[in-house]
Amino acid sequence: MGSGPKKRGAPSAAANSGSKKRQKIKPVPTTEKKAVTVAVAVDALPWNEVKLPEMFDDAEGFFGLEEVEGVEVVREGTNLKFVSAKTTKVDDEEEFEGFGDDTVDTETASEKLDKTSNPTATQTPKEKQEKKSKKDKKTKKAKKEKPQTKTPLKEDEDGVGSSGLKPNVFEALVQQEDEGIDVTAWSELDVSGNILSALSKLGFAKPTLIQSTAIPEILAGHDVVGKASTGSGKTLAFAIPIVESWLDQYGELDDDELKTSRPPTALILSPTRELAHQLTEHITALCKSMEKSPWIATVTGGLSVQKQQRQLSKADIIIGTPGRLWEVMSSSVELSTSMKSIKFLVVDEADRLLTDGHFKEAEEILTALDRQQDIDQEDNIPTRQTLIFSATFAKGLQQKLVGKGKQGLLDDKESMEYLLKKLNFREDKPKFVDVNPISQMAEGLTEGLVECAGTEKDLYLYSLLLYHPNQRTLIFTNSVHSVHRLTPLLQALNIPVYALHSHMIQKARLRSIERFSSPKSPGSILVATDVAARGLDIGGVQLVIHYHLPRSADMYVHRSGRTARAEALGSSIVLCAPEEVVGMRRLVAKVHAQNAVAGGGNKSKYYMRSLDIDRKVVARLKPRVTLAKKIADSSLAKEKKGHDDDWVRNAAEELGVDYDSEEFEAAGGQRKGRGTGRKLKEKEARALTKNELGALRSELKSLLAQRVNVGVSERYLTAGSVDVNELLKGTKGEFLGQVDGIGME
Numbered sequence: 064m065g066s067g068p069k070k071r072g073a074p075s076a077a078a079n080s081g082s083k084k085r086q087k088i089k090p091v092p093t094t095e096k097k098a099v100t101v102a103v104a105v106d107a108l109p110w111n112e113v114k115l116p117e118m119f120d121d122a123e124g125f126f127g128l129e130e131v132e133g134v135e136v137v138r139e140g141t142n143l144k145f146v147s148a149k150t151t152k153v154d155d156e157e158e159f160e161g162f163g164d165d166t167v168d169t170e171t172a173s174e175k176l177d178k179t180s181n182p183t184a185t186q187t188p189k190e191k192q193e194k195k196s197k198k199d200k201k202t203k204k205a206k207k208e209k210p211q212t213k214t215p216l217k218e219d220e221d222g223v224g225s226s227g228l229k230p231n232v233f234e235a236l237v238q239q240e241d242e243g244i245d246v247t248a249w250s251e252l253d254v255s256g257n258i259l260s261a262l263s264k265l266g267f268a269k270p271t272l273i274q275s276t277a278i279p280e281i282l283a284g285h286d287v288v289g290k291a292s293t294g295s296g297k298t299l300a301f302a303i304p305i306v307e308s309w310l311d312q313y314g315e316l317d318d319d320e321l322k323t324s325r326p327p328t329a330l331i332l333s334p335t336r337e338l339a340h341q342l343t344e345h346i347t348a349l350c351k352s353m354e355k356s357p358w359i360a361t362v363t364g365g366l367s368v369q370k371q372q373r374q375l376s377k378a379d380i381i382i383g384t385p386g387r388l389w390e391v392m393s394s395s396v397e398l399s400t401s402m403k404s405i406k407f408l409v410v411d412e413a414d415r416l417l418t419d420g421h422f423k424e425a426e427e428i429l430t431a432l433d434r435q436q437d438i439d440q441e442d443n444i445p446t447r448q449t450l451i452f453s454a455t456f457a458k459g460l461q462q463k464l465v466g467k468g469k470q471g472l473l474d475d476k477e478s479m480e481y482l483l484k485k486l487n488f489r490e491d492k493p494k495f496v497d498v499n500p501i502s503q504m505a506e507g508l509t510e511g512l513v514e515c516a517g518t519e520k521d522l523y524l525y526s527l528l529l530y531h532p533n534q535r536t537l538i539f540t541n542s543v544h545s546v547h548r549l550t551p552l553l554q555a556l557n558i559p560v561y562a563l564h565s566h567m568i569q570k571a572r573l574r575s576i577e578r579f580s581s582p583k584s585p586g587s588i589l590v591a592t593d594v595a596a597r598g599l600d601i602g603g604v605q606l607v608i609h610y611h612l613p614r615s616a617d618m619y620v621h622r623s624g625r626t627a628r629a630e631a632l633g634s635s636i637v638l639c640a641p642e643e644v645v646g647m648r649r650l651v652a653k654v655h656a657q658n659a660v661a662g663g664g665n666k667s668k669y670y671m672r673s674l675d676i677d678r679k680v681v682a683r684l685k686p687r688v689t690l691a692k693k694i695a696d697s698s699l700a701k702e703k704k705g706h707d708d709d710w711v712r713n714a715a716e717e718l719g720v721d722y723d724s725e726e727f728e729a730a731g732g733q734r735k736g737r738g739t740g741r742k743l744k745e746k747e748a749r750a751l752t753k754n755e756l757g758a759l760r761s762e763l764k765s766l767l768a769q770r771v772n773v774g775v776s777e778r779y780l781t782a783g784s785v786d787v788n789e790l791l792k793g794t795k796g797e798f799l800g801q802v803d804g805i806g807m808e
């Protein structure tokens with residue numbers, strides 16, 4: 064949009080969800096009197112209609128312009144506040160109660176912009192652009208506001224949103240709801256007043272680069288392939304146009320009309336369940352303050368199919384993982400038929416979704432969509448727009464997506480190309496939006512590695528956590544087994560840790576994320592497999608530790624991208640065995656070299672630096688970790704024996720044989736070969752009596768109660784001056800641990 068009058072809503076200052084009319088604010092002249100100024104909601108101000116000169120017979124977009132007098136606009140940081148004109152003697156303690164109903168024309172104040180009832184997304188890009196420019200010239204009709212009939216936010220029986228996640232992940236967003244900030248910077252994108260108002264309440268003052276670049280392309284009806292670094296706001300880049308399209312089509316319906324079923328507007332495919340739930344939360348947070356909002360259904364494995372089927376029948380936006388989505392879609396003709404009119408197909412984290420293990424179901428879904436799809440009769444192109452987003456695109460994928468268009472794709476059934484062809488873009492070349500070719504890594508990210516023996520990773524992991532106390536930390540491992548092992552180990556060391564891996568039941572997975580992300584526990588730790596590597600947006604993650612090396616450069620980018628999001632700072636540290644260091648440095652250099660080449664920048668090799676960690680201090684922590692390992696191993700071994708026993712007992716029962724655990728063990732003990740050593744260790748761990756375990760626990764407890772000297776004594780003692788009082792107070796943070804007392808060793 065240019066500099067002319069804005070046509071959509073009232074984007075300036077604190078956007079107002081109710082009023083869609085142009086509103087002009089005149090500052091109050093300073094008065095002699097001492098004034099009591101009172102902050103007032105913009106809706107409560109006494110707006111008066113402005114009489115337009117006759118020359119503006121088509122109103123030039125100023126139809127319904129209103130002004131208000133006696134109000135001061137005060138800037139507080141990034142917020143704008145309206146301060147009432149009510150001037151009175153300071154000693155008047157009378158409380159300001161807002162402007163009375165008689166002075167406010169509540170009807171006009173909440174009038175809405177007339178929106179065309181035609182769905183924008185069923186138009187060709189050309190039509191959309193024409194319509195948009197016509198729309199810019201057209202006078203906005205004012206409509207009477209209907210009573211508050213907000214589509215209820217979805218809650219199921221256990222107080223869990225339709226996503227299954229309690230909304231605390233986005234609590235921070237929702238908490239700002241009442242405030243509202245200046246969102247003028249968004250008005251260039253020509254989004255509606257409803258969206259501006261929602262953004263204002265979310266506290267998002269300006270669009271991120273991917274948002275300001277991709278949103279106009281999507282609103283103009285193009286297919287878009289969007290690439291931007293982790294944590295840069297890709298979700299809203301596609302969600303805003305989708306919600307906008309829904310509002311355009313259904314935003315004016317009344318409650319009864321909204322209850323009748325309608326085809327879904329968008330289908331969003333996500334590679335992991337957690338990301339699917341998070342996308343739901345994110346879009347729900349955007350829509351939360353709207354009077355009418357789309358119904359969002361999340362379709363992922365691990366939750367009841369029946370419930371999801373019910374939700375799908377009324378969904379406007381469907382967000383799901385391919386496996387479950389295909390299961391649900393293929394079991395209902397009605398549902399797959401209704402999908403034919405979707406206006407947006409979004410593939411989030413596309414490179415992952417279109418490869419690893421999701422290939423088959425993703426292909427089935429795309430084939431089904433194509434079979435059903437509405438075709439624009441005039442242009443003979445699909446009516447739906449395809450939007451593809453990721454921070455990384457596997458080698459070649461990017462080129463295939465945008466370079467060759469449909470023609471160059473091979474027809475090999477098992478290949479990536481085949482699947483890409485299935486995406487059936489509506490245009491030959493989708494718009495490729497790569498907002499930061501220079502870096503896939505977030506700007507605020509610091510990277511480093513810690514060298515340690517492979518067998519000492521537990522010890523170094525614990526040391527790193529103590530060196531970064533009270534930091535929300537995400538630890539990545541390459542196996543479910545390692546998550547199983549590290550969780551009780553760290554718990555024994557009094558670290559507040561949660562686990563996340565794909566073998567957990569869905570509710571437990573969501574619970575772990577919920578607890579890890581709770582604002583009440585800013586220093587919590589999550590040990591996870593790569594199931595948490597992509598897309599998860601958990602506020603305040605300050606540190607990512609790669610306990611195992613990432614399996615690919617892309618995975619390194621995604622894992623590290625869980626921190627330093629949305630312009631925050633963060634660190635990513637890789638624990639490297641000596642034999643891993645060279646490979647790791649090469650992998651990270653590759654990530655940075657790609658960036659440098661793409662940006663035409665300096666090609667000198669990026670060198671990942673080793674972090675200085677005081678080995679003496681680490682050595683002092685060793686007894687703790689050794690004890691904690693014994694304790695954790697003992698409970699793990701007992702748990703495992705329970706499972707093994709169950710399995711053997713069940714098998715024995717099926718065979719009709721008597722089960723004798725001693726006998727089975729004895730038989731197992733005869734065999735030699737791989738795993739025998741581990742089995743012996745497990746047996747040893749299991750053999751610990753209750754008393755022995757108790758003794759280990761109390762020994763560890765007393766070690767944990769001591770503070771660990773991190774070198775102050777050496778430094779100060781050799782300098783000949785120890786400030787004992789300072790040391791006793793521990794105020795300088797020279798010790799690791801939370802308790803009083805010095806642990807001179």
Ligand SMILES: Nc1ncnc2c1ncn2[C@@H]1O[C@H](COP(=O)(O)OP(=O)(O)OP(=O)(O)O)[C@@H](O)[C@H]1O
Pocket residue numbers: 236266267268269270271274291292293294295296297298299453454597598599600624625628629
């Ligand atoms: N315009 C904005 N201003 C401020 N914060 C924003 C804005 N848009 C989005 N955010 C916030 O930025 C964070 C990251 O957004 P999002 O999860 O969409 O990133 P992403 O680019 O999809 O990351 P990833 O590649 O890791 O999936 C979220 O917490 C989101 O609420």
